[in-house]
Amino acid sequence: MTQRVIEITSPAFADIHSLGRDYDLNQLFPVRQPLALEIGCGIGDFIVQRAAEQPQVNFIAIDIFNKGCYKTCRRVDRSGLSNVRVMRVEARQLLSYCGRADMLSAVYINCPDPWPKKRHRNRRLLNRTFLTQLLYYLQPEGELFFVTDFADYAYQVAQLFPAVAGYENMLPAPFFTEMDDYPLSKYMRKFRDQGLPLYFQHQRRRADFTLRESELPPTDKGFRTRHLLE
Numbered sequence: 001m002t003q004r005v006i007e008i009t010s011p012a013f014a015d016i017h018s019l020g021r022d023y024d025l026n027q028l029f030p031v032r033q034p035l036a037l038e039i040g041c042g043i044g045d046f047i048v049q050r051a052a053e054q055p056q057v058n059f060i061a062i063d064i065f066n067k068g069c070y071k072t073c074r075r076v077d078r079s080g081l082s083n084v085r086v087m088r089v090e091a092r093q094l095l096s097y098c099g100r101a102d103m104l105s106a107v108y109i110n111c112p113d114p115w116p117k118k119r120h121r122n123r124r125l126l127n128r129t130f131l132t133q134l135l136y137y138l139q140p141e142g143e144l145f146f147v148t149d150f151a152d153y154a155y156q157v158a159q160l161f162p163a164v165a166g167y168e169n170m171l172p173a174p175f176f177t178e179m180d181d182y183p184l185s186k187y188m189r190k191f192r193d194q195g196l197p198l199y200f201q202h203q204r205r206r207a208d209f210t211l212r213e214s215e216l217p218p219t220d221k222g223f224r225t226r227h228l229l230e
């Protein structure tokens, strides 16, 4: 069944197709300031909380689903926030299309699709390639937050961080099941309400680590990356 595409007319929505390759995403905002990215924003409840707490940061919230982008835009419009822009785009596509070295002060990935079946695990967004690519787009000491309800995903990513040179763990353990002052998203609340644990990881790009453009690993061919923007 194909879903009806809802037209999004919100001023918070930025159509990736109307932006040229290498477009400077900070130009989408009234004020130039540090730029953070939320990947898979869902209905936008996390981003409006974080953006309200951090008016000194511009936030791009992306999701591949039109309905999620629509709902996120409605939340942003109701909140009156001017530091959030919403885009319907796949994460690796956005970064390969408009990404620049050192452009992000933070990346948030909350409850990404866990792909629980063993044969689907190679569909998970967080893998060695993507974590390495993020090091190029994160500024020195730029932060990466990853939250999952899925223990197997948490362990897998926790093992990857030390294996991908360039990250520094901001927590005294690979992950915590609590993170003070971290806004809860719809999925995080849902799992909490069911009494299930959440696994928080907080890393940052080491200040002394650099990845040159020529060292960027090519995006994995496969799930959701077949139709990269031209």
Ligand SMILES: C[S@@+](CC[C@H](N)C(=O)[O-])C[C@H]1O[C@@H](n2cnc3c(N)ncnc32)[C@H](O)[C@@H]1O
Binding pocket: 039, 040, 041, 042, 043, 062, 063, 064, 065, 068, 089, 090, 091, 092, 109, 110, 111, 112, 113, 125, 185, 186, 187, 188, 224
């Ligand atoms: C399980 S939901 C979690 C939504 C929200 N972060 C939350 O915690 O409530 C995962 C979301 O990520 C989006 N998504 C999955 N893969 C993505 C990708 N590669 N790039 C952008 N969005 C993605 C999905 O469309 C979905 O809305």
